[in-house]
Amino acid sequence: MLERPKRKNPVLRTRMPTLPPAARSRVALGLTAAAALGRFELQQCRDCGTVQYPPREACQKCLSIRLDWKPQSTDGELLSATVLHHSNDLFFRERLPWRLGLVKLDCGPTVVAHLHERVATAPSRVFVAAKLDRAGQAVLVALPDKEANMAEDRQLREFTCDPKFRKVLVTDGKTALGQATVKALAAAGADLIWVGHSEPWKKFAGFDELKAIPQVTLLPLDVTDSKNVKEVAAEIGGKVDILVNNAEYHRTHGIAARYGVDTARAEMDVNYFGLLRLAQEFGPALRGRGADGLASAVAWVNVLSIYALANFPPHGTFSASKAAAHSLSQCLRAEMRPAGVRVINVFPGPIDDEWNQLLPPPKVAPAALSGAIVKALREGVEDVYPGDVAQEWLARWRDNPKALEKELST
Amino acid sequence: MARKSYEGVAVAVPVTVPYVRYSIRAAHWWLARCLAGLLTASGLKKEEIDGFSISSFTLAPDTAIGLTQHLGLSPRWLDHVPYGGASGVVALRRAARAVQAGDVDIVACLAGDTNHVDSFRLTLANFSQFARDAVYPYGAGGPNASFAFLTAYYMRNFGATREDFGKLCVAQRANALKFPHALFKKPLTLDEYMKARQIADPLHLFDCVMPCAGADGFLVMSEERAKKSGLSHARLLGTIERHNAFASDPVQMRAGWALDRADLYEQAGAGPEDMDFVQTYDDYPVISVMQLEDLGFCGKGEGPSFIRKHTFTWDGSLPLNTSGGQLSVGQAGAAGGALGMVEALRQLTRQAEGRQVKDAKLGLVSGFGMINFDRGLGSGAAILGC
Numbered sequence: 001m002l003e004r005p006k007r008k009n010p011v012l013r014t015r016m017p018t019l020p021p022a023a024r025s026r027v028a029l030g031l032t033a034a035a036a037l038g039r040f041e042l043q044q045c046r047d048c049g050t051v052q053y054p055p056r057e058a059c060q061k062c063l064s065i066r067l068d069w070k071p072q073s074t075d076g077e078l079l080s081a082t083v084l085h086h087s088n089d090l091f092f093r094e095r096l097p098w099r100l101g102l103v104k105l106d107c108g109p110t111v112v113a114h115l116h117e118r119v120a121t122a123p124s125r126v127f128v129a130a131k132l133d134r135a136g137q138a139v140l141v142a143l144p145d146k147e148a149n150m151a152e153d154r155q156l157r158e159f160t161c162d163p164k165f166r167k168v169l170v171t172d173g174k175t176a177l178g179q180a181t182v183k184a185l186a187a188a189g190a191d192l193i194w195v196g197h198s199e200p201w202k203k204f205a206g207f208d209e210l211k212a213i214p215q216v217t218l219l220p221l222d223v224t225d226s227k228n229v230k231e232v233a234a235e236i237g238g239k240v241d242i243l244v245n246n247a248e249y250h251r252t253h254g255i256a257a258r259y260g261v262d263t264a265r266a267e268m269d270v271n272y273f274g275l276l277r278l279a280q281e282f283g284p285a286l287r288g289r290g291a292d293g294l295a296s297a298v299a300w301v302n303v304l305s306i307y308a309l310a311n312f313p314p315h316g317t318f319s320a321s322k323a324a325a326h327s328l329s330q331c332l333r334a335e336m337r338p339a340g341v342r343v344i345n346v347f348p349g350p351i352d353d354e355w356n357q358l359l360p361p362p363k364v365a366p367a368a369l370s371g372a373i374v375k376a377l378r379e380g381v382e383d384v385y386p387g388d389v390a391q392e393w394l395a396r397w398r399d400n401p402k403a404l405e406k407e408l409s410t
Numbered sequence: 411m412a413r414k415s416y417e418g419v420a421v422a423v424p425v426t427v428p429y430v431r432y433s434i435r436a437a438h439w440w441l442a443r444c445l446a447g448l449l450t451a452s453g454l455k456k457e458e459i460d461g462f463s464i465s466s467f468t469l470a471p472d473t474a475i476g477l478t479q480h481l482g483l484s485p486r487w488l489d490h491v492p493y494g495g496a497s498g499v500v501a502l503r504r505a506a507r508a509v510q511a512g513d514v515d516i517v518a519c520l521a522g523d524t525n526h527v528d529s530f531r532l533t534l535a536n537f538s539q540f541a542r543d544a545v546y547p548y549g550a551g552g553p554n555a556s557f558a559f560l561t562a563y564y565m566r567n568f569g570a571t572r573e574d575f576g577k578l579c580v581a582q583r584a585n586a587l588k589f590p591h592a593l594f595k596k597p598l599t600l601d602e603y604m605k606a607r608q609i610a611d612p613l614h615l616f617d618c619v620m621p622c623a624g625a626d627g628f629l630v631m632s633e634e635r636a637k638k639s640g641l642s643h644a645r646l647l648g649t650i651e652r653h654n655a656f657a658s659d660p661v662q663m664r665a666g667w668a669l670d671r672a673d674l675y676e677q678a679g680a681g682p683e684d685m686d687f688v689q690t691y692d693d694y695p696v697i698s699v700m701q702l703e704d705l706g707f708c709g710k711g712e713g714p715s716f717i718r719k720h721t722f723t724w725d726g727s728l729p730l731n732t733s734g735g736q737l738s739v740g741q742a743g744a745a746g747g748a749l750g751m752v753e754a755l756r757q758l759t760r761q762a763e764g765r766q767v768k769d770a771k772l773g774l775v776s777g778f779g780m781i782n783f784d785r786g787l788g789s790g791a792a793i794l795g796c
Binding site: 023091110135 | 699
């Protein structure tokens, strides 16, 4: 069990973030692409079916270049294990001893994997998963069982962004999603949750219930107000370990149905510039604390929309603002990476709220979405598409983005 | 088709450029010193050497061809053998064929590397595509981690103990004390071996080679040519080379030797029992044991009882790594693949001074190289006689 980290001595130096080795060949990034979605996929030859690892440019059996990344059985046998007491890399040197294993997967290849502490002495059965490490690159981990908690494991916690014992800022507590997210984070063991509300003179629905949660501190936060964002960051920025940006402005217009730019500008001001303001004020503080002990700064969550991938014309300007935010989040991800702070993008389908009133079900319930956010933090994925609509759009978009555009325009 | 004989090939002039832990020089410096050493020791002129075989990790961005201009050479035969610990044997085998074919008169085989303070880490991080993608991000333990897996697996399956491996390391240290160029100058006891700090379980400090800078080289020519120049030499009686053998074994417990050893001994007209000494590639003791098994000194898995039955110092029942091996001399990058070769030549030409194996007439040199992902890919062996 993970023990509550001791209070930090503010006089002591904060350890600078280091990253595990991040270089990968392009072909190896297929493993990362799947791991970013929480999937375990290996290269499989379309012609002869051979599963291979490490990733290659051609099938090692039949030399075919028709290689697909396919989900594979995660079962395997630990053949041999070691505990490193020496490493040539700073990241691991600071975290020794470090346990590793050689695992023969039932689907064929032998792999090197980080070991969960509960994995039994070789030979033993294990489950292998692909996870993003602090450098944002995929690594394989071997677990004793499918339910093994990575966040409670000294080594594997490095690959998660678990909220337990961490301090979180949720930028908007006014919405059903914001409130559900706060509750889910509290239930997941977050230490402190700051909750922003943009109109502090008004008591919104659910205010009292939110205030009654012991970990919660409400504070005025308006992401369209640069001065306010700066002040809030000055006050709490150095303590935030996880920032969940759920502030959103959503109207349901395309171009012709709403003349002028006011609505579109308001959407951009919250959805895009709001993210930019937060990133400029909170980003540097999070970056400085990427290796600050067991409860270091660890993640930044953006609630985007599946409409960020392809424009949904009935919500055309909203889609555009989310696409802009998505693009900016990729910049943020690149800038947070040296500190090992993960940027998690959440792409929900339509949320079951007032602005999606006219859309048919299935719609994502706020509680389900908040659950997906906490799960993404725990499992350390990078992109998450909660809900059936998001999953379906993602599949259509990955299959043929042009086809999706045509389908959405009719 | 049956392999043709290596008859008529002479191997001569073992040269070691004394190793140092760290060097501020480039690999070119070490290879230049090695060539100069070969010329001094042989009395040959630079122009008389018309072939070169080069092995080096740290020569990059240059390769063998860049070295020709760097050192003012104009060879008619040039080889670059980037096979790490297998490169000494591979260089010899290929040079021997070129000499037999008349493509070249004299080949200088040079293997060497520099070692700056941070070289080793950089070499590991970029060792191979598979290492970069699928090994280095896992703790960055380098070959220590890879050999820890093999050692743990071997111990579990074949009943080897740390004492067994320790016996090899202690014997090699005793040999090294008689080799002036060995970097390790102090005796090693089994107790010290057992109590050394852990590196990667079950490997402890004295199971691991120490990276250093250095170079080794030798000459390959026809016996006629060697006699004409008055060079004492050994004869190449047989040699094998194999890469990525037994690829479907889930964990490496054998390598190419097991596939080709019958051919090797047939060429030489001798068997393992006839060898007066063996030089294995010994970056970790487990790999020496694997070579002894695969080369037929004992059966697979019989390494532990074989070790308990024999002594391995230069005056022991099976003299092994008689100059101390890499474990006690140091691992000068690719030179590690030639260390056993130059020692075998010293033994067979009676230049081994205080560690001379009595009446040594036949010796076996084995090479093993390149942990590309989870195992060493290259293997080779040569039998030399005088």
